[in-house]
Amino acid sequence: MKQYTLCETVENTALSGKIFQIAFVWKGEKPQAGQFFLIKPKVSSVFLARPISVAWADAETLTFLIAHKGIGAEELSLLREGEKAYLTGPLGNSWSSFLNGLSSAEKIALVGGGLGIAPLLGFAFLLKDLGRAFDFFAGFQTALPLDWRGLEPFVVTEYGATDRKGLVTDFLRPEQYGTVFACGSFPMLKVIAKSCRAQGTPCVVSMEKRMACGVGACLGCAVETVNGYRRCCSDGPIFRAEEIFYVEQLNYTKLA
Numbered sequence: 001m002k003q004y005t006l007c008e009t010v011e012n013t014a015l016s017g018k019i020f021q022i023a024f025v026w027k028g029e030k031p032q033a034g035q036f037f038l039i040k041p042k043v044s045s046v047f048l049a050r051p052i053s054v055a056w057a058d059a060e061t062l063t064f065l066i067a068h069k070g071i072g073a074e075e076l077s078l079l080r081e082g083e084k085a086y087l088t089g090p091l092g093n094s095w096s097s098f099l100n101g102l103s104s105a106e107k108i109a110l111v112g113g114g115l116g117i118a119p120l121l122g123f124a125f126l127l128k129d130l131g132r133a134f135d136f137f138a139g140f141q142t143a144l145p146l147d148w149r150g151l152e153p154f155v156v157t158e159y160g161a162t163d164r165k166g167l168v169t170d171f172l173r174p175e176q177y178g179t180v181f182a183c184g185s186f187p188m189l190k191v192i193a194k195s196c197r198a199q200g201t202p203c204v205v206s207m208e209k210r211m212a213c214g215v216g217a218c219l220g221c222a223v224e225t226v227n228g229y230r231r232c233c234s235d236g237p238i239f240r241a242e243e244i245f246y247v248e249q250l251n252y253t254k255l256a
């Protein structure tokens with residue numbers, strides 16, 4: 001069990017009415033792309049810390065993108081520079097473990113819906129460093145004024161002032177890629193898994209679940225898979241899509 005560390009807030013910026021960007025000093029283990037932390041303000045009225053994916057990690061800071069959803073998130077949104085929060089992590093598996101066996105000649109698609117872009121950002125920086133070819137699709141309801149730090153995502157908005165209007169899934173062509181890596185809402189992932197399966201393109205997804213312990217002990221984050229129940233926090237949160245979405249006997253995951 002990893003210990004909680006009291007960390008100082010170094011940035012807290014509202015990106016939109018719905019999303020804020022917050023950064024903490026972090027001198028512990030550096031997270032790999034796709035991993036998450038449990039976070040809770042030092043002074044909080046909630047018992048459980050929130051699981052939040054790392055958007056990016058610099059030498060001594062961790063940055064997170066968080067939606068104003070729930071009391072825990074609201075409390076985090078109110079932290080000012082210098083105020084502290086408890087963090088534990090990095091937790092969960094990483095996207096990189098799914099790169100094994102994928103030819104470096106094959107182009108990769110990253111597809112993020114809403115805050116689903118957050119765990120993909122670190123992966124995009126990693127792929128860039130590795131010189132791997134990839135396209136980064138980012139879907140929002142309205143555009144998010146994010147500093148993309150040199151990435152050039154293909155941004156699609158439902159209501160924004162852009163010609164790329166619609167759902168991000170409208171623009172993805174799985175047959176053009178060696179593997180699709182996706183994170184977002186369950187319905188979005190289901191659509192992507194279905195189109196990848198139709199084209200025979202491997203698909204890897206990061207799942208979102210409510211969590212308590214974050215380390216595989218409480219079974220509160222169980223996900224039904226073809227291999228039985230698996231823990232989102234410690235077996236995941238990243239899984240092959242066929243494990244989650246191709247369980248044909250389950251009504252909620254039926255693809256037909």
Ligand code: FES
Nearest residue numbers: 212214216219233
């Ligand atoms: S949150 Fe406890 S097992 Fe995953």
